[in-house]
Amino acid sequence: MTPDREKAGWLKRIAIVGADESDEIGMVPHKGVLQHHSEAALNALDDAGLSLADVDGLFTAGAGFAATLQVAEYLGIQPRYTDSTSVGGSSFVMHVEHAAAAISAGLIDVALITHGETGYSNRFRKVSRAAMDPWFPAAQFEMPYHVGGPPGTYALACMRHMHQYGTTHEQLAEIAVATRKWAMLNPKALMRDPLTIDDVLSSRWITYPFHLLDCCLVTDAGGAIVLTSVERAKDCKKKPVWVLGSGEAHTHWTLANMPDLTTTPASISGPRAFEMAGVRHDEIDVVEVYDSFTYTALVTLEALGFCKPGEGGAFVSGQRTAPGGDFPLNTNGGGLSYTHPGMYGMFLLIEAIRQLRGECGERQVADAKLACVNGTGGALSSTGTLILGVD
Amino acid sequence: MSDQKYPKPLPTPSPEAQRFWEGTKKHELWIPYCRSCEKSYWYPRDFCPQCGGRDVEWRRSGGKGRVHTFAIHYRAFHPGWTDEVPYVTALIDLDDGVRIFSNLVEVEADPKAIRCEMPVEVVFEDVTDEITLAKFRPASA
Ligand SMILES: [Zn+2]
Numbered sequence: 001m002t003p004d005r006e007k008a009g010w011l012k013r014i015a016i017v018g019a020d021e022s023d024e025i026g027m028v029p030h031k032g033v034l035q036h037h038s039e040a041a042l043n044a045l046d047d048a049g050l051s052l053a054d055v056d057g058l059f060t061a062g063a064g065f066a067a068t069l070q071v072a073e074y075l076g077i078q079p080r081y082t083d084s085t086s087v088g089g090s091s092f093v094m095h096v097e098h099a100a101a102a103i104s105a106g107l108i109d110v111a112l113i114t115h116g117e118t119g120y121s122n123r124f125r126k127v128s129r130a131a132m133d134p135w136f137p138a139a140q141f142e143m144p145y146h147v148g149g150p151p152g153t154y155a156l157a158c159m160r161h162m163h164q165y166g167t168t169h170e171q172l173a174e175i176a177v178a179t180r181k182w183a184m185l186n187p188k189a190l191m192r193d194p195l196t197i198d199d200v201l202s203s204r205w206i207t208y209p210f211h212l213l214d215c216c217l218v219t220d221a222g223g224a225i226v227l228t229s230v231e232r233a234k235d236c237k238k239k240p241v242w243v244l245g246s247g248e249a250h251t252h253w254t255l256a257n258m259p260d261l262t263t264t265p266a267s268i269s270g271p272r273a274f275e276m277a278g279v280r281h282d283e284i285d286v287v288e289v290y291d292s293f294t295y296t297a298l299v300t301l302e303a304l305g306f307c308k309p310g311e312g313g314a315f316v317s318g319q320r321t322a323p324g325g326d327f328p329l330n331t332n333g334g335g336l337s338y339t340h341p342g343m344y345g346m347f348l349l350i351e352a353i354r355q356l357r358g359e360c361g362e363r364q365v366a367d368a369k370l371a372c373v374n375g376t377g378g379a380l381s382s383t384g385t386l387i388l389g390v391d
Numbered sequence: 392m393s394d395q396k397y398p399k400p401l402p403t404p405s406p407e408a409q410r411f412w413e414g415t416k417k418h419e420l421w422i423p424y425c426r427s428c429e430k431s432y433w434y435p436r437d438f439c440p441q442c443g444g445r446d447v448e449w450r451r452s453g454g455k456g457r458v459h460t461f462a463i464h465y466r467a468f469h470p471g472w473t474d475e476v477p478y479v480t481a482l483i484d485l486d487d488g489v490r491i492f493s494n495l496v497e498v499e500a501d502p503k504a505i506r507c508e509m510p511v512e513v514v515f516e517d518v519t520d521e522i523t524l525a526k527f528r529p530a531s532a
Contacts, residue, residue: 135405143400145494148464155462163507208463256492
């Protein structure tokens with residue numbers, strides 16, 4: 001369905017005009033974080049037919065303590081609008097709403113959102129995260145019991161979902177297998193060998209209830225997108241992708257304070273984005289959601305309202321989300337099989353934009369006019385939802 | 392057990408959580424409580440995050456609850472935990488009305504041996520001369 005941009009309220013003046021990854025993604029030990037940011041930025045600006053000199057607003061996360069200061073200096077730009085919102089993998093999806101607001105308010109003309117991480121190669125350079133203040137709650141009330149990183153927190157949520165709704169390991173594996181089938185159609189995907197449900201179920205346990213193949217990759221990659229006003233978009237190289245609806249929400253930081261372990265804040269950001277766009281779920285052509293774990297994708301479909309709470313397992317069964325299925329999901333191969341450098345949200349955006357432009361080759365979803373994107377961050381803590389569309 | 396021998400990350404009690412850590416050292420579980428809401432809350436703060444009020448106090452917990460959910464870890468991210476795998480983390484719903492994160496101990500780290508809603512009780516682990524951790528085990532009958 002061709003979207004009605006007039007329904008999108010203040011957002012109707014906003015266009016995404018550029019999107020790309022860094023030059024090399026996957027296992028790239030010979031490149032650093034800022035190279036991924038800059039390569040992706042230059043590629044995305046070129047995709048838009050713009051240059052660094054056109055950028056007046058910068059949005060990024062993860063590049064050190066003051067991420068926009070670091071990235072702007074490295075790029076050689078002096079932005080007059082800055083936003084380092086950093087709430088995990090959803091950050092870059094939220095940056096779109098923030099950039100749209102700044103453009104809509106007339107504060108800036110061209111917004112650049114950049115990402116770059118070397119999750120795979122960090123081990124060779126002994127890169128470590130900054131130490132936590134020992135008086136912080138997580139240092140006192142989580143760390144002594146060894147949370148076990150993201151697999152540990154997401155496993156706790158998944159286990160509750162399995163208990164409450166009877167969600168099975170096989171249903172989770174359906175997502176890993178369907179996502180791999182999309183990756184096999186994406187030349188940039190890291191994991192392109194065929195995968196079966198049995199392969200997933202017989203892979204070793206990482207953190208029960210997650211097998212190894214329920215967990216996303218850890219790679220090196222960067223990505224960037226460029227937004228501008230409807231007026232300015234007319235001068236850009238490619239047809240604009242419209243931002244039609246947007247929502248963001250976060251509900252907790254430590255998992256003990258999550259209001260309901262069996263959903264995500266997409267149950268807040270999702271309805272807001274759909275309402276703003278004035279579209280129904282059955283009008284969406286392609287869906288890109290964060291798959292840090294198979295469970296993350298499953299519960300996000302429920303939280304966004306594509307099915308009812310607890311019905312995610314049945315919803316994804318029978319390879320429904322695979323190429324040829326009636327619910328195209330994570331069409332680049334996702335964090336599970338394409339790439340996942342740490343905070344994956346940027347790559348959800350890039351794939352949705354490419355699908356809407358019809359640039360996806362073998363994996364192109366026919367006549368894709370409307371996309372739903374949802375990024376998740378933290379311990380299922382934060383989400384940003386976007387509805388994107390093309391004329 | 393001396394400080395030198397305990398290889399895992401240790402908590403550093405913060406000012407607003409002193410009462411909690413003094414309690415565990417005496418093998419008592421103390422939970423913050425809001426007199427306005429008439430409800431406990433977690434984790435320790437000098438005010439109630441439910442209403443923003445400052446009329447709060449500490450109450451001793453009976454130490455009984457249920458497993459809300461659990462996870463079994465087959466690898467360690469910290470060298471101090473390497474010899475512990477598989478180990479179990481859990482969110483415990485205390486009968487006092489709060490949900491806290493801890494380890495399940497004295498139970499086989501096997502999904503067949505653990506279930507959500509399983510009754511549990513607190514057990515105290517003196518890990519150093521200064522620090523005692525509150526962990527949970529299957530409730531005695
Ligand atoms: Zn209160």
